[in-house]
Amino acid sequence: MNRTLRKLTLPGVLVAGTAAGMTLADVARDPLPDLGAQSAAPAAAVASANNLSGAFRAASSAAMPGVVHVRVTQAARSASSQVPPELRGTPWEDMFRGQRGGATPRAGSGSGFIISPDGYILTNNHVVEGADRVNVILSDKREFEARVVGRDPNTDVAVVKIDARNLPTVRLGDADVLEVGDWVLALGYPLDLGQTTTAGIVSAKGRSIGIFQRSGADAPLEHFIQTDAAINPGNSGGPLVDLQGRVIGINSAIASPTGFYSGYGFAVPINLARRVAEDLMRDGRVHRPMIGVEIRDATSADAEVFRLPSPDGAVVSAEPRGPGAAAGLKLGDVIVAVDGGAVRGSGDLMELVMRKRPGDKVTLDVIRYGDRRRVELRLEEFQADARRAAADEREDPRVEEVAAAAPGKLGFRAETVTPEIAEALRLDRAEGVVISAVDAGGPAAGALGRGMVVQRVNGREVGSLEDLRAAADAVRPGQAVSVQVRLPDGRQTIVNYRARS
Structure with a gap:
């Protein structure tokens, strides 16, 4: 990391005369002003700052003995030069920077924290996923090889176990009592710097950033605590603690254009992580x-x-x-x-x-x-929905734009369902209207799609293009539009959005 040292200077202006309060002769007689004569910070403000510093020290000291460094290795694999978004900031990021082949295994690191004296450790799924070897270094520098007890990609929680006794543990808190603005500390081993504590506040709760959906989770659950405590690669799996040193989250992700701290970090709430960990420790999998x-x-x-x-x-x-x-x-x-x-x-x-x-x-x-x-x-x-999986694998049905209705306010075009379309969509009957195109810049973009059969618009049944035109004509600019459709896999859904103004 490049460090730039800048010399800070205070430009001085000498003003002649008594208005300046000091002459050159005064400076010559007393070159160092009496520091005691300068305004001191109010005692109450200093005491308040000292109290906060004391709280930071106590919280860090209470939790840090139970925080561990997790090192992982994985056999080398071919990789492209493009780093997938879901792997930025994780231990495997360097594998996607144009390094190919070779017999040297890739190494990464993260953090974790001990939740039982006999060696159970909580960390992130993405820290240990795909690892061939996991090593844990304790705060007292002892090192152990760990086994992965269980992982849950849906919440990014994992449990590993080392063979040891009488280990220092962290205290688990309650994330539900957190409020936006509360002070928190992020502990861990970022950037291979060793034990590190950073401070910040809770800047949001219940945040979803879509990172698990990109990682292939079958039922992603994102309900992050957002914080501005500095979190960097290597912090993953470490604890987010309150001012009593109690763990209230697992540091898991950052929002950054560079892959390094930019002010937004995300932690899995400990209430959720504890529930997942209990299943992993007992059965090795999560009962969802x-x-x-x-x-x-x-x-x-x-x-x-x-x-x-x-x-x-x-x-x-x-x-x-x-x-x-x-x-x-x-x-x-x-x-x-x-x-x-x-x-x-x-x-x-x-x-x-x-x-x-x-x-x-x-x-x-x-x-x-x-x-x-x-x-x-x-x-x-929860069981994976085989019908939904099959539908996702099905190719987009072929829908030609013939005799299409074009209700501009609704943001999509549709056509009459023909026997060929009914067969492609696996419909019982060749009747009704099907969406053939959605305006990419229109109000329905991202909500509706080709191949959806329109059943109702604002409660009015739609069985023909004439019905759809009549329903569209009744919609006022900016009005909420409720469209009930049948999806290609047979499910029905309701989509609400505002008509084009």
């Missing part, structure tokens, strides 16, 4: 509970369509199945609470449910087109 619904964050358009008091909640965006269907949940329901815990978005819902176990009963508060109701259900264990 599910409601049986696909969800998305509520928007201002959803608030208008579904008559919500605020644009908060998790929208049931496809036909429920499993426990959700059995409990009576419906497409378009908005889940706003789980067992009394507020749900502001999909991340809140997933995190609250993940704290439970398959078989647990939960109570959901749901708003159905302005009507608030309570639903009880029993959670089931």
Whole structure:
């Protein structure tokens, strides 16, 4: 790392006369002014700063003995010069910088923290994923070879184990009591610098940055604590602690154009990580509970369509199945609470449910087109949806733009379903209209797509292009539009957005 030393100078101006308060003769007689005569910082301010420094020292001293350095090695593999976004800032980044072949294994490093005296250690999944060898160095410099007990790509949590006894452990705190603005410390071994502590505040909670979706997780759960405490490569897997030295998160990711600290770091809340770790330590895998619904964050358009008091909640965006269907949940329901815990978005819902176990009963508060109701259900264990996987692998259905309706305000074009299209989309009947193109710069971009069969627009049934034109004509500029469609895999969903002004 290049370091630039700059000389700081204070340009001085000599002013003649008594107005300056000092003459050249005065300087000659007393070249060093009395420092005691200068204004001192208020004693209360100094005491307050000293108290904060003392809190930082105490928190770091309490937690650091249980923080470890994790070193990993992996056999060399061919790699391209382009670093995938999900690997920037991880131990494997150097493998994608044009290094190819060779017998020398690649090395990386991260951090972790001891959660039991007999050697169980929490770290990140991405720190140990793909590693052929994992070594752990304790704060007292003792080194142990570790085995990976279990990993969870969906939450980026992993547990490793070393054979040792009477180890110093960290105290686990409660991330739920954190508030934006609270002081926190990030501990770990960044950039191979050795034990390091940085300080900052909680700058946001419940943050999702989409990094797990790019890593191939089948049910990604991102509900990060965001902090401006400096986090760099090598900090991954280390603890984020409060001023009592209690761990409230696992440092996992940074938002940076360079791969180094730019002011935004993200930590997995310890409440979630502890729940995942318990499963990994007991069974080596995570038992993930599910409601049986696909969800998305509520928007201002959803608030208008579904008559919500605020644009908060998790929208049931496809036909429920499993426990959700059995409990009576419906497409378009908005889940706003789980067992009394507020749900502001999909991340809140997933995190609250993940704290439970398959078989647990939960109570959901749901708003159905302005009507608030309570639903009880029993959670089931998540299984990969083979039907969804098959649909994802299916090629995009061929939809030609023939006799297309072009409702400009809606931001998409559609055509009549022909027998050929019905066969390609595996529809029961060759009837209705199918979306043939979506305006890339229009209001429906990213929400609707080719091959979706339009069933309703703002509650009006759509069975023909004439129906679609009539529905489009009834939409006012800037009005919330609610489009119910059938997807190529047979599922139904509701998409709400605002019409073009």
